Amino acid sequence: MAQESIRIGIVGTGLMGLEHIRSLQLSPEAQIVAIADPVPLSQRWARDELGARAAKLAVYPDIRSMLAGSALDAVIIASPNHTHYEVLMAALETDLHILCEKPLCSRVEDAARIVAKAKGHRGVFWVGMEYRFMPPAAAFIEAVQSGRVGRLIMLSMREHRFPFLAKVGDWNRFSRNTGGTMVEKCCHFFDLMRHIVRAEAVRVYCSGAMDVNHLDERYGGEMPDILDNSYTIVDFANGARAMLDLSMFAEGSERQEEIAAIGDSAKLEVFIPPGELVFSPRVPLGAAKAIERQLIVVDAEAMAAGSHFGATYFQHRAFLAAISGTGPVQITAEDGYRAMAIGAGAERSAREHRVVEMHEIMGVE
Ligand SMILES: NC(=O)c1ccc[n+]([C@@H]2O[C@H](COP(=O)([O-])OP(=O)(O)OC[C@H]3O[C@@H](n4cnc5c(N)ncnc54)[C@H](O)[C@@H]3O)[C@@H](O)[C@H]2O)c1
Numbered sequence: 001m002a003q004e005s006i007r008i009g010i011v012g013t014g015l016m017g018l019e020h021i022r023s024l025q026l027s028p029e030a031q032i033v034a035i036a037d038p039v040p041l042s043q044r045w046a047r048d049e050l051g052a053r054a055a056k057l058a059v060y061p062d063i064r065s066m067l068a069g070s071a072l073d074a075v076i077i078a079s080p081n082h083t084h085y086e087v088l089m090a091a092l093e094t095d096l097h098i099l100c101e102k103p104l105c106s107r108v109e110d111a112a113r114i115v116a117k118a119k120g121h122r123g124v125f126w127v128g129m130e131y132r133f134m135p136p137a138a139a140f141i142e143a144v145q146s147g148r149v150g151r152l153i154m155l156s157m158r159e160h161r162f163p164f165l166a167k168v169g170d171w172n173r174f175s176r177n178t179g180g181t182m183v184e185k186c187c188h189f190f191d192l193m194r195h196i197v198r199a200e201a202v203r204v205y206c207s208g209a210m211d212v213n214h215l216d217e218r219y220g221g222e223m224p225d226i227l228d229n230s231y232t233i234v235d236f237a238n239g240a241r242a243m244l245d246l247s248m249f250a251e252g253s254e255r256q257e258e259i260a261a262i263g264d265s266a267k268l269e270v271f272i273p274p275g276e277l278v279f280s281p282r283v284p285l286g287a288a289k290a291i292e293r294q295l296i297v298v299d300a301e302a303m304a305a306g307s308h309f310g311a312t313y314f315q316h317r318a319f320l321a322a323i324s325g326t327g328p329v330q331i332t333a334e335d336g337y338r339a340m341a342i343g344a345g346a347e348r349s350a351r352e353h354r355v356v357e358m359h360e361i362m363g364v365e
Pocket residue numbers: 011012013014015016017036037038039042061062063077078079080081083087101102103128129130167168169184308
């Protein structure tokens with residue numbers, strides 16, 4: 001039986017909007033019927049990406065004109081972080097299904113307002129947290145949640161990667177636009193932490209600075225103010241502790257992401273790339289180790305459609321399943337809010353050189 005088509009409008013067709021466009025073409029029920037972007041060059045990128053399919057594409061400068069002009073079932077928001085709040089306020093006035101790229105927005109107080117408004121929303125509301133959907137990360141999460149390491153006590157994540165890429169209008173060079181690196185980039189990891197640990201963060205300590213990248217860049221005479229390296233420790237309410245080691249001047253390193261979960265019976269690691277899981281159960285001191293290795297093979301087309309190890313495609317499948325009622329909403333507005341709140345706590349911690357309690361960021365719950 002043919003699947004019913006889902007008419008989608010994309011808001012923001014820069015780097016990530018184009019990845020959505022490419023990946024959506026692997027989902028036959030997804031029809032990209034409109035885009036909204038104020039920059040003509042970005043609009044052209046979208047047309048080029050769609051090729052012959054762009055013939056019927058409606059192009060708008062902003063979300064409000066798109067909502068007024070095109071019949072849609074869903075919107076995917078991939079505009080800069082500081083525009084998410086306004087864009088979401090418009091989208092939430094409709095019943096459309098919404099996938100909003102991480103971070104939910106750039107300011108925690110706006111995120112709380114979005115959560116409140118999303119409560120009355122009839123469509124699916126989904127925050128794009130790709131890292132959950134990288135197949136090796138998904139396999140890792142499932143294994144830890146099913147008890148493979150026993151009672152989870154320590155969770156560590158490392159991202160050693162290339163500097164922030166150039167963006168349309170250079171919006172990502174300033175914390176006032178992004179929310180800060182710990183929100184912009186690291187909300188992915190804080191979301192993973194919450195998801196894997198299955199508890200809420202209580203306090204966060206972050207030591208970080210901009211020590212290498214962007215020092216000689218100026219925009220309108222202003223120097224960027226975004227962290228390029230940090231160590232962050234997060235305490236969770238169930239006693240688990242997590243840490244994140246971020247370097248954005250390590251583009252020569254072999255593995256971009258590494259995650260390790262240590263429980264009371266074993267340790268499980270994942271290395272991305274290559275997508276390898278390494279399971280190391282505890283053994284008596286001196287006994288032979290019993291290490292198991294598993295390479296997670298990712299669909300080549302999904303992999304080629306983006307730069308997130310196939311995650312965009314797999315997240316689309318889950319989002320489209322939620323729309324058609326065949327799957328759950330996996331990442332709610334509340335999840336988006338809590339992940340970025342840990343990031344905002346980390347930003348404050350790095351700035352003020354002190355431990356930040358989460359109630360300082362989110363109020364008493
Ligand atoms: N999930 C991920 O791993 C991932 C990766 C990269 C970016 N992102 C997120 O995607 C979003 C976009 O990032 P990007 O890298 O594509 O940036 P980008 O600068 O490459 O693209 C942003 C696009 O939005 C357009 N735009 C600006 N204001 C707009 C508005 N009010 N309405 C509609 N369009 C507008 C710009 O013209 C540009 O074309 C950000 O929120 C970013 O954090 C997520």
